[in-house]
Amino acid sequence: RKEVEQDPGPFNVPEGATVAFNCTYSNSASQSFFWYRQDCRKEPKLLMSVYSSGNEDGRFTAQLNRASQYISLLIRDSKLSDSATYLCVVMRQAGTALIFGKGTTLSVSS
Amino acid sequence: GAGVSQSPRYKVAKRGQDVALRCDPISGHVSLFWYQQALGQGPEFLTYFQNEAQLDKSGLPSDRFFAERPEGSVSTLKIQRTQQEDSAVYLCASSLVFIGGTEAFFGQGTRLTVV
Numbered sequence: 001r002k003e004v005e006q007d008p009g010p011f012n013v014p015e016g017a018t019v020a021f022n023c024t025y026s027n028s029a030s031q032s033f034f035w036y037r038q039d040c041r042k043e044p045k046l047l048m049s050v051y052s053s054g055n056e057d058g059r060f061t062a063q064l065n066r067a068s069q070y071i072s073l074l075i076r077d078s079k080l081s082d083s084a085t086y087l088c089v090v091m092r093q094a095g096t097a098l099i100f101g102k103g104t105t106l107s108v109s110s
Numbered sequence: 111g112a113g114v115s116q117s118p119r120y121k122v123a124k125r126g127q128d129v130a131l132r133c134d135p136i137s138g139h140v141s142l143f144w145y146q147q148a149l150g151q152g153p154e155f156l157t158y159f160q161n162e163a164q165l166d167k168s169g170l171p172s173d174r175f176f177a178e179r180p181e182g183s184v185s186t187l188k189i190q191r192t193q194q195e196d197s198a199v200y201l202c203a204s205s206l207v208f209i210g211g212t213e214a215f216f217g218q219g220t221r222l223t224v225v
Binding site for chain 2 (some may be wrong): 042044087
């Protein structure tokens with residue numbers, strides 16, 4: 001079993017749609033959680049950190065459920081510019097490796 | 111520049127050749143990570159440094175892969191006797207501290223093609 005698992009998609013949605021991505025992780029000792037975004041042939045960039053209380057950044061909402069070892073990302077009012085691969089990222093333990101999921105591809109169309 | 115710099119950007123190697131990939135992290139960044147990303151896959155963890163100490167090398171796929179960061183700044187990933195399955199983009203990332211939710215900044219990667 002992979003340490004971080006995501007549905008690879010692709011998710012094809014129209015502009016304005018709401019889309020949700022899910023991610024599970026296997027290491028219960030994992031400390032920190034993130035969503036990164038990667039555009040085609042570009043390097044990954046931090047989208048947002050994920051906290052147990054849930055956090056929101058504009059149209060993006062991230063949730064963490066430690067008991068279920070489950071992370072989610074919700075994108076509201078999708079824009080064409082949201083088209084990218086979204087990577088779920090887990091830090092194994094404090095100060096150690098960042099482990100990436102395979103990524104979920106989102107394509108937003110007009 | 112202020113970002114993570116990797117060189118070369120592209121490398122074509124003949125099977126069996128040794129290659130060295132360089133990463134210049136952001137100045138002052140303590141943590142440095144190497145990843146391998148195959149087409150259509152997420153970045154696969156290779157190894158992690160905290161300053162000059164290699165704290166985790168569990169992701170290195172074989173003893174042909176070797177990484178170093180002798181002065182706690184620039185890092186080199188070396189691949190000996192390259193094989194076709196080594197073809198991938200090799201990404202380097204650095205972060206300021208090593209505890210908690212500090213952002214990791216990535217370089218643009220080195221695209222290695224083994225022919």
